[in-house]
Amino acid sequence: MSRILAAAALTAAAAAAPVAQEVENPFSDPPDRRAGQGSFGVHCSLCHGADAQGGGETNGPDLTTGRFRRTSTLAGLFNIIRDGVEGTAMLGIDPDEPDRVVWQIITYLDSLTPNPTDIDLPGDAETGQALFTGRGNCAACHMVNGRGGRLGPDLSRVAERRDPDELRADLLDPDAAVEPRWWTVVATTADGAVVEGLRMGEDTFTLRLIDADERLRSFSKRELRSYERSKASTMPSVRGTLAAGEVDDLIAYLFTLRK
Ligand code: HEC
Ligand code: HEC
Structure with a gap:
């Protein structure tokens, strides 16, 4: 297998592996909730506030929004509480405490x-799903539950991290805040061909990108006439191609994927 293919296979495997999302909280009954509240008061409230809304002298963040800056998975949350966040005031819970206490917290x-079913969404999820795989062309770039493209982030659980307004902004203004991982590269080869794609890697001599057909391309920098990185997204805005109601439908669909 060539190195390029090996790299492509590696990325594919990494993208497809769900990050321990199958983990289930084994201590989630009402008595566990009460025990968790007690443990929170003992171990956490000093920094995260008595009702977990943050503040306090030590400035621990609000933990009641249902979304965390450091993780988007249950396993990740468990690890933060168990082991802490290196280099910050967030130390892991006392190692003598059993895992049960972490789960109860x-x-x-x-x-x-907020309970996701409390959110009242105007759109129609079924229409949204049809748009996602059909005319909206979203599935060309995005994976949902193992199906779709790899040119954008997996959206299976995006609605656990983003609220409806944030999702609307993602669709209307994709260029607003793009993580470096999704920055675009435009390379012009010596014979003038222009190749655009996602930057996969770069060192002193080579530039690797994935083009719109999901092909991994590797260029020797010396052979390129020029190349340019852009903080813009490769995702086209839906402004002008989808009606406001259709955007609502897509958002409703993404919300049905929440676990
Ligand atoms: C000494 C203060 C302190 C204590 C005690 C503490 N935390 Fe933290 N915690 C922090 C700070 C500060 C951060 C922010 C760290 C960072 O990400 O920069 C944090 C971050 C976190 C995060 C990640 C938040 C995010 O948005 O990613 C979680 C979850 C968390 N704490 C839970 C807990 C729990 C549960 C306890 C009790 C077992 C606890 N913390 C005890 C100070 C504390
Ligand atoms: C050409 C590929 C492409 C197409 C087509 C595309 N996207 Fe994207 N999308 C991306 C990329 C790349 C990103 C990450 C960069 C960014 O934030 O724009 C992204 C980001 C997103 C995000 C934010 C994800 C997050 O983790 O915060 C959402 C939501 C989203 N897209 C939904 C859609 C929907 C719905 C459609 C169909 C209407 C669509 N995308 C069409 C490539 C695409």
């Missing part, structure tokens, strides 16, 4: 977050 935190 998570159950307590979970009970504070």
